[in-house]
Amino acid sequence: xxxxxxxxxxxxxxxxxxxxxxxxxxxxxxxxxxxxxxxxxxxxxxxxxxxxxxxxxxxxxxxxxxxxxxxxxxxxxxxxxxxxxxxxxxxxxxxxx
Numbered sequence: 001x002x003x004x005x006x007x008x009x010x011x012x013x014x015x016x017x018x019x020x021x022x023x024x025x026x027x028x029x030x031x032x033x034x035x036x037x038x039x040x041x042x043x044x045x046x047x048x049x050x051x052x053x054x055x056x057x058x059x060x061x062x063x064x065x066x067x068x069x070x071x072x073x074x075x076x077x078x079x080x081x082x083x084x085x086x087x088x089x090x091x092x093x094x095x096x097x
Contacts, residue, residue, distance in 0.1 A: 001093055002037065003060050007053040008088045015082050016049070022082065023053070026075045030055060033069075035062020063091065 011019045023041065030036055037056040044050035057063040066072055080086050 001059070003057050003063060004092045004094065005053075005055045005057065005063055006090045006092070007055075008090075009051050009053075009079070009083060010085070011049050011051060011083050013049055018082055019051075019079065022075060022079050023051070026072070026079070027053075029071055029075065030066060033062065033066045035059055036066070060091070060093075 009019075027039060027041070030039065035058040037058060039053065039055035042052045042054070044052070055063075057066075076087075
């Protein structure tokens with residue numbers, strides 16, 4: 001069953017210029033991972049420092065493998081250091097009603 005991963009980050013205004021290339025790099029790496037289906041990045045309109053990355057994966061295990069990978073940890077560590085905190089991550093299952 002496919003899943004949707006939501007990752008929310010708050011980025012200080014003076015760090016957005018350095019943050020965006022790292023986020024783009026992370027997306028490019030994710031796109032090459034087994035099980036990656038699609039993704040989108042949104043910037044909150046009323047709070048421009050908030051970013052939401054949504055990605056769809058074929059299986060939860062595909063996401064777990066990517067999340068635990070060294071290449072993701074390296075880029076995510078740079079992002080965390082830059083923004084002064086960790087991202088909030090939520091995972092949702094797709095369910096047919």
